[in-house]
Amino acid sequence: MRIIFKKSYDADIGLFKHGFHAFWYMLLLVIAIALPYLVGEFLLGEFTSMLIWAVAGMGLMLLVGHTGQASLGHAAFLAVGAYTNVLFMENWGLPFLLSMPLAGLCAAFAGMLIAIPTTKLHGIYLAIATMAIGILSESIIVILEPWTGGVSGIFAPDIELFGISFNRYANITGMYWLYLAITVLILIGYRNILRSPLGRSFAAVRDSEISAQAMGVNIARTRTLAFAISCGITGVAGAMMGHFSGVFNNETFNIVISITLLLMIVVGGIGFIQGAFMGAIVIVFLPQAISFVRDIINGMTGGSSMTIPGLESGVFGAILVAVILFEPNGLWGRWLKIRTYFELFPFYRRDMFRRQKSYLKTERMR
Amino acid sequence: MSLLELENVTLKFGGVTAVDDVSFAVEEGEVFALVGPNGAGKSTIFNLISRIYDPFAGDIRFQGQSLLDRQPYEIAGLGIARTFQNIELFEQASVLQNLLVGRHKHRKSNPVGEMFFTPFVRREEKRHRKAVEEVIDFLDLQPYREKFIAGLPYGVRKVVEMGRALAIEPKLLLLDEPASGLSVEETQDVAFWIEDIKKLMGITVLMVEHDMSLVSAVSDRVMALADGRMLAIGTPEEVQRDPKVIEAYIGSDDAEDAA
Ligand SMILES: Nc1ncnc2c1ncn2[C@@H]1O[C@H](COP(=O)(O)OP(=O)(O)OP(=O)(O)O)[C@@H](O)[C@H]1O
Numbered sequence: 267m268r269i270i271f272k273k274s275y276d277a278d279i280g281l282f283k284h285g286f287h288a289f290w291y292m293l294l295l296v297i298a299i300a301l302p303y304l305v306g307e308f309l310l311g312e313f314t315s316m317l318i319w320a321v322a323g324m325g326l327m328l329l330v331g332h333t334g335q336a337s338l339g340h341a342a343f344l345a346v347g348a349y350t351n352v353l354f355m356e357n358w359g360l361p362f363l364l365s366m367p368l369a370g371l372c373a374a375f376a377g378m379l380i381a382i383p384t385t386k387l388h389g390i391y392l393a394i395a396t397m398a399i400g401i402l403s404e405s406i407i408v409i410l411e412p413w414t415g416g417v418s419g420i421f422a423p424d425i426e427l428f429g430i431s432f433n434r435y436a437n438i439t440g441m442y443w444l445y446l447a448i449t450v451l452i453l454i455g456y457r458n459i460l461r462s463p464l465g466r467s468f469a470a471v472r473d474s475e476i477s478a479q480a481m482g483v484n485i486a487r488t489r490t491l492a493f494a495i496s497c498g499i500t501g502v503a504g505a506m507m508g509h510f511s512g513v514f515n516n517e518t519f520n521i522v523i524s525i526t527l528l529l530m531i532v533v534g535g536i537g538f539i540q541g542a543f544m545g546a547i548v549i550v551f552l553p554q555a556i557s558f559v560r561d562i563i564n565g566m567t568g569g570s571s572m573t574i575p576g577l578e579s580g581v582f583g584a585i586l587v588a589v590i591l592f593e594p595n596g597l598w599g600r601w602l603k604i605r606t607y608f609e610l611f612p613f614y615r616r617d618m619f620r621r622q623k624s625y626l627k628t629e630r631m632r
Numbered sequence: 633m634s635l636l637e638l639e640n641v642t643l644k645f646g647g648v649t650a651v652d653d654v655s656f657a658v659e660e661g662e663v664f665a666l667v668g669p670n671g672a673g674k675s676t677i678f679n680l681i682s683r684i685y686d687p688f689a690g691d692i693r694f695q696g697q698s699l700l701d702r703q704p705y706e707i708a709g710l711g712i713a714r715t716f717q718n719i720e721l722f723e724q725a726s727v728l729q730n731l732l733v734g735r736h737k738h739r740k741s742n743p744v745g746e747m748f749f750t751p752f753v754r755r756e757e758k759r760h761r762k763a764v765e766e767v768i769d770f771l772d773l774q775p776y777r778e779k780f781i782a783g784l785p786y787g788v789r790k791v792v793e794m795g796r797a798l799a800i801e802p803k804l805l806l807l808d809e810p811a812s813g814l815s816v817e818e819t820q821d822v823a824f825w826i827e828d829i830k831k832l833m834g835i836t837v838l839m840v841e842h843d844m845s846l847v848s849a850v851s852d853r854v855m856a857l858a859d860g861r862m863l864a865i866g867t868p869e870e871v872q873r874d875p876k877v878i879e880a881y882i883g884s885d886d887a888e889d890a891a
């Protein structure tokens with residue numbers, strides 16, 4: 267059993283909960299930096315993709331998990347980020363390091379525009395409204411053909427950084443490191459938000475608007491801010507995604523992506539930053555795991571490459587149902603329980619993590 | 633000038649007149665209690681002060697200024713804190729975080745600085761933490777600091793909610809049934825705390841309470857309501873002896889409360 271002694275308030279304010287956490291996360295970071303030397307190009311590409319999904323997931327997590335606002339249209343903000351990033355690079359000749367944050371700002375602005383008319387909507391109504399925006403954005407991409415290239419799509423130019431130019435195929439290692447740096451920066455910013463008054467006002471709005479208001483939290487402003495930050499992060503992920511896929515069109519950002527993104531953070535663990543990463547791991551590596559298992563089975567049965575259509579989405583669906591039924595806190599929540607079990611052995615109680623989830627609740631006035 | 637004044641305030645919900653031409657004034661430094669049978673309109677008066685509802689008629693003034701042209705989120709900033717009858721805490725957050733939300737009106741940092749967690753934000757956090765620790769000491773919440781609200785027993789939640797209101801450092805504290813559902817010992821604690829809040833912290837208290845022994849013990853003045861109308865106002869003894877009050881209670885299921 268581990269007992270933590272705290273000597274100053276800094277211990278609670280810090281980036282990490284305590285030294286052990288700092289150690290493990292630093293180790294993880296070192297491994298992540300060394301990854302290009304540990305795995306092949308194909309896997310590195312998959313990890314890069316995972317980082318993109320994790321950033322997009324962090325964006326949505328801030329809104330859904332930490333502010334309690336539903337969004338079924340976040341692919342729209344991926345699109346805003348991806349297109350504006352390329353437009354800034356192509357038309358204004360901006361370097362990626364400028365165009366990417368600018369694209370994030372554009373997405374944040376778009377998010378703000380969406381948030382203002384929907385501040386009075388809650389739960390399922392907000393979900394429907396954002397879903398409509400998601401669907402609408404596909405058509406808007408087609409309508410804005412002169413800029414977006416419509417259905418035929420648009421090419422993302424190579425990223426140029428310190429005189430080195432790279433894309434997914436020419437220099438995946440460079441891309442991976444760049445994306446890792448972006449991910450870590452956003453992660454730190456996210457964590458900073460959570461440990462400061464802003465994060466607490468998000469949680470207040472999520473758990474009880476009526477008492478958040480009584481504490482002096484301006485609900486409309488806080489929700490708008492949450493939308494802006496969330497969509498901004500998602501826009502950065504969009505810019506990253508654009509370069510990673512090289513070419514993209516309206517289909518790249520369809521409603522399925524929005525839904526996948528939401529399901530991803532649910533599977534990963536709503537309300538935890540780590541949940542976004544867990545979800546991204548599942549989304550990206552599940553197809554790999556399935557084909558790996560399939561190869562083993564084929565090897566044992568001697569059958570030739572057997573393929574079952576829809577297997578991936580089937581397995582993903584099964585995981586989703588299992589998570590919702592047995593572990594509302596997602597994979598990260600399950601991991602926390604396992605960890606606590608070993609830390610406290612043999613004192614673990616079953617109801618230690620008893621918490622009710624009510625994120626899509628409607629507002630009562632009392 | 634009284635700290636809080638309600639002047640001919642009326643509020644209707646459809647056909648129901650929840651608050652009917654109510655006027656009263658709470659003086660600085662006193663504990664003022666609202667009593668009355670269920671549905672008398674006590675919580676509705678709190679919600680009117682919190683600006684959740686707009687009155688149909690009348691005016692509500694705090695330190696001489698009308699609250700009616702204020703937004704609900706501006707009320708805390710003026711120095712009015714409140715608790716809710718059906719505990720409205722932030723369930724998925726720790727006790728500490730809940731109390732820190734109470735410090736929101738004292739926030740001086742801006743969102744951008746907070747994203748970078750500048751040294752200024754850190755200093756501010758420590759300042760808020762110190763203030764919150766004082767509340768924790770006052771209410772004996774030390775064992776629960778890191779606990780999530782969702783796992784806490786009812787009695788503790790009530791105390792946390794009071795703590796969150798105190799973290800605002802208000803001038804006026806509105807307590808909606810602070811002792812409902814509490815044991816005799818816990819109710820006694822609440823009585824002591826209310827005394828201290830008044831005497832040591834100099835905070836004026838307006839409370840709604842059914843437990844007449846608590847009301848008699850702590851309040852300087854009491855107002856009795858029934859069906860949204862004022863019945864009597866005065867010291868606890870005077871109000872309890874008032875024939876109109878006795879009649880209102882006998883006419884309802886709360887007869888035993890008045891005894
Ligand atoms: N939001 C609302 N919509 C409609 N009617 C309401 C609303 N809030 C309160 N009422 C009605 O107004 C009246 C006064 O309610 P209120 O909650 O103020 O009573 P109370 O004195 O606090 O009673 P209790 O002791 O049960 O808490 C009741 O008849 C109630 O049904």
Ligand SMILES: [Mg+2]
Nearest residue numbers: 674675676717
């Ligand atoms: Mg009430």
